[in-house]
Amino acid sequence: MSDTSPPAAGPDPARTPRALGDAAAIPLLDDDTQQLKRLIDGVVDFAIYMLDTEGHVRSWNTGGERIKGYTREEVIGTHFSRFYTPEDIASDAPARGLRIAREEGRFTAEGWRVRKGGAVFHASVVIDPIWQDDVLVGYAKVTRDITDRLEDQERLEQSRDALLQAHKLEAVGKLTLGLAHDFNNLLNIIINSLELVDHYTMQPKAKKHLQGAMRAAERGALLTRQLLTFGTGRVLVSERHSVATVIHEAMDTLRRACHDGVTLYARFDDDLPGIDVDREQLEAALLNLVSNSRDAMPAGGHIAITATLRECAPPHAADAAASRFICIEVSDNGDGIPADDQARVFEPFFTTKEVGKGSGLGLSQVFGFARQSGGFAELKSASGEGTTVSLCLPVPRDPE
Template sequence: MDGGGDEAESERTAAELEQLRVALEDVRNQAADLLADRNRLADEVAHARRRLREVEGQLMQREAAAEQARSLLRQPAVPPAEAAAHAENLQVALEELQVIAEELEQANTALAQANALLEQRVKERTAELAAANARLRDSEERLRLAQSYAGAGTWDWDILNDRVEWSEEYFDLYGLDPSTVRPSYAAWVASIHSADRAVAEAALQACLRRTTPEFKVEYRILHPHRGLRWLSGRGRLVCDRAGRPVRLIGLNLDITDRKLAELTLEDANRGLRREVEQEVRAREAAQAQLFQTLKLEALGQLTGGVAHDFNNLLSVITSGIALLRTAEDPARREKLAEAMAQAARRGADLTRRLLTFARRQTLHPGPLELRGWLTEMRELLARTLRGDITIEIEMQPDLWPVLVDAGELELALLNLAVNARDAMPRGGRLRLRAQNASLSRAGSPDLVDGDYVRLCIADNGIGMTPDVLSRAFEPFFTTKEAGHGTGLGLAQVYGFVRQSGGAARVQSEPGRGTTVSLLLPRAPAEAVQAASRETPPQLPDTRPLDLLLVEDDEAVAALTADMLRHLGHRVRRVSSAAAALRALAAGPPPDLVMTDVVMPGGQDGLDLARRLASERPGLPVVLCSGFSGAPARVEALGLPLLRKPFGLDELRSALAQASS
């Protein structure tokens, strides 16, 4: 606070000094004008007096001529002709005398008026000059007092003649001796601290180049008695009619106290920022601990739901294996195998839902035209839903393309459709509506400003009560009977949409139905154009390959090797990354390496892939993983990932992609 007050006081003082300096300059100019006016009036008086003397001379000549004429009239009688001539001359002289007398009277009147006016004007100008001189002395005294009080020094630089003038206060401000230091540009530069000279000179030269009227700069000096001081320079540039700088005048102020206050305040702010950062880190740590606690609590809920569902799936697989061993009928064996395969797919689907809700599933978003996609989905929904449910689709004519993972959006829509089917046990209507929407953060805090497509899935079923609606997106929360739902449907939808950069909304009333709105981000135009130019990759048929299989699980390794041999490939198998490196060094080079991502021994499949990319850059690598944290790490390497569990078709496609 003190620093701010000192700064304001310094600014006010500088402003007052500038006003006084300008006023002093105005008074000096006014005094010079008055003196010139007085000299002009004196010239006018002298001219009037010379004119008066000329008129008086002419009058004396006319009077002499008239006296000569009168003397002739008093002489004895003359001849008539001569007398007539004298009379005529006398008449002319009298007329001229009368005219001269009138002119003399007018001249005397005009001279008297001029003298009176001139005396009045001289008196006024003399009084004004005296007042101006008094103001000049007063301004000079005030300026000296202000400079002395504020510790300010004035300077005046005649740029054309390269003459510099400094006031007494200027010498005192810099600690210079007037008897030894001559004011000059070089002396000013030499008095500035070496670290600030370049900045000060640059500011001055910039002012001269731009010919701006104001000059401002702050720099340090080393006073011989007061030590390091901060000065503020303020000046005004004067230019001629052609715009060339001819004069720069201004003053300097000592701003050391303000600068010290600013530095102190800056140190305090840095300390405050450090304290705030420490507080933020402590708060983030506390939030992380709280989040971990909440994750543990959610994990408890997830464990029960996942264990229940996976036990059901494992029961199907276990029972199917037991029956498969005893069944001899091929149709019976095929039916059991299909049931076990379906249970495995359900388990994989459950895992994918969990990963999507946890936002750890890798999405592959791309431009998607919803008009054609929704038309195709109508057929899929018609086969999935009952015949007593009518499907209606409404779409805006100029519907924007969206940027989403089409497969995950299909899964989300199927989940919502199944929920709507269960909410309409006696049949009803499922309406799909898509329209463009430009949204802002002000109206939707969980979205960024931009364009979206609102995809609404509405049913006219039994609806939700307020307490159920508040938990609609909660994982493993379901109102269905045990064994008829996992509670991950809406949770998976919510996780997918949020991970895609959008948002999900749900509205419902008991007895009036439910509407779930998916806000999907609009696809950029360049992404749509790029997608339109792409052609689906044509994977060639894979030739028989020599493969090195790296898998630590014996059962998984045995089944994977059998699948590879079934596809016509030759397989060598090792159980660790270190063993793979030894096999590569000792044996013939394989055509392709297929490795699990998560393995014991200090090196995992990603470490092995990076090592092979460095030592054997031309060797194809296929990664396999069922671990949820693998996709993000795999994307950093840019390698294809085969997610477990996989079938023959997925395996064949991955091998063809890697070896192409």
């Protein structure tokens, strides 16, 4: 007679305790202290550590080492103020954070903190007091590196500001375009008439007055060109030119833009390479720079135009590889520009001149022309030491 009873059930592998030999290979999960320690140490995006009641570090996790750069051996027993900037230490910020956490139950803040080696990062900080039987026994501190988030916010704000500025400029550009066209037509008639009168007039006194009128008309023509360029967003027509030749042939116009007390000279490096540039816009930029320097020296002075070959990365792309630029500098020995104004000099319609004596379009035209040409513009100025504006235009790469 066969046995039809079901076979005895064997052990369920899922429920069978691990052999004693396997226990050493895995962490014991029934020890709450070990679980918590391993959990905290496994967090790498947050620095999580304990402080005693005086602010000395008593524990350290992997996230603390990754974010702040210190190993456990380097940091245990030291005061947590070492993570603060000198300015925060001087203002007693570390002690203030502990006091607020102790009195209010929690302290939260964002600010700059210091890594090992002195580098700074932007941190989000939380400090919680730890009580045992109503006795303060220490603090739990959590720090997160939020530098990337801060940089993203700054870039977003810059993009919003740029978009708002673009809308403003578009609206102003449409307004100025029609006015500039009409004004330019009137000035062309005035300039042609003055040239004709000057041709037939021989009296020195009359010629002197005519020359003054011509300078004023040319300044008006320059203003209309600036307005037209600003209003239309003109497309550049680039051709290969020698910078030395362009400046040399423009010197007569540039000298006429200067009054009697201003001397103008030019100096160039030998064998400067040619550049691809819109000649008319380059001449307009030079006239803008010379006119600005002239206005900065009402009692007279010197203006120097120099052109040199420079190898560098543009300031707006400092991480880019260095390349070659022809840098045209227009320097004067005027009073200089106040430091507070220097960051805004390339903004459209910003001017340091008195009302009615400047449109605020000269330097913005230079800046826009430089960027549209693939280059950049810079300004250096110091009180009482004059001003230098650099117009840097790229040198074409040799064909491979």
